[in-house]
Amino acid sequence: MASLDPVLDKDGVRLIVDEAIATVTLANPAKRNAQNFALWRALAEAGRVLPGSVRVVVLRGEGKSFSAGLDRQAFTPEGFDGEPSFIDLARSSDEQLDAAIAEYQEAFTWWRRRDIVTIAAVQGHAIGAGFQLALACDLRIVADDVQFAMGETSLGLVPDLTGTHPLVGLVGYARALEICATGRFVHADEAERIGLANLVVPGDQLDAAAHDLAAALLAAPRDAVIETKALLQGATTRDYDAQRAAERAAQARRLRDLAGLGD
Known part of the structure; x- marks a missing residue:
């Protein structure tokens, strides 16, 4: 994939597309892929420019850490050049x-778009915004040196980058509260045991394991995966009978499509 021309390469984010698999790389290893406002805009842009042919997206970080979280410069009065500081935001x-x-x-x-399946390949530190970015993906493969932590509460803040919903869904309310309120590290063995990680591998096998999973996800017909993802995403908000009805409706669409009777 490295030989392919990037679709996007800016502000610490690189997007490369290889047919049905896209790779989004956090590409500022010198700062452990610390995040800032420009990087967030570039990540959002990566989602907007993703070609419709892509079915699986792998998210990875260059270097020893996936992402050490928010760049602490955001907490200084000066902030980033041309950007508001947190103090400026608080005064708005x-x-x-x-x-x-x-x-x-x-x-x-x-x-979490339904037309793609996303895999976070996580090594080293995934702290705060880094943890939440890994949680944004559907699946997580982690290296055996991974260190997840939700550091926002210890800074007097809260996790506000969409991480609380998937975290509670994966590990339950009580454990999610304990992880967030203490800011402690969750290492690879615990991450796999409590459901944060789908798979733990040695660090030098992380990229290969993510690619193997991506290839496996491509084996099923795209529309079947889309319908299945939609069913599973909706299962937490439907009661049992509503979920049964959703399954029937989805299967009817699939049967008609397979029979050449779809819209």
């Missing part, structure tokens, strides 16, 4: 502050 109106956070969240929302 309720509407402006809400709109700014909503814009930042866009970098974390498109990974």
Whole structure:
């Protein structure tokens, strides 16, 4: 994949497409792929420019860490050049502050689109915003040196980049509260045991394992995967009978499509 021309390469984000598989790389290893506002805009743009032929997206980080979280420069009065600091944001109106956070969240929302399956390949530190970015994906393969932590609460903040919903869904309310409120590290063995990680592999096998999973996901017909993902995503908000009805409707669509009777 490295020989392919990037579809996007800016602000620490690189998107490469190889037929049905896309790879999004956090590409600032010198800063452990720390995140800032420009990177979030680039991640959101990667979702917008993703070709329709893509079925699986792999998210990875260059270097020893997946992402060490938010660049601490955001907490300084100066902030980043040409960008508001957190202090500036705090002084804005309720509407402006809400709109700014909503814009930042866009970098974390498109990974759960129903027409793609997303895999986070995570090594080293995945802290705060890095943890939430891994949680934004459908699946997580982690290296045996992974260290997840939700550090926002220890800084007097809350996780606000869409990570709370998937975290509770994966590990339950009580454990999610404990992880967030203490800010402690979750290592590879625990991550696999409590459901944060689908698979743990040695660090030098991480990229290969992610590619193997991506290839396996391509084996089933695309529309069947889309319908299945939609069913599973909706299962937590439907009661048993509503889920049964959703299954019937989805299967009817699949049967008609296979019989050449679809729209």
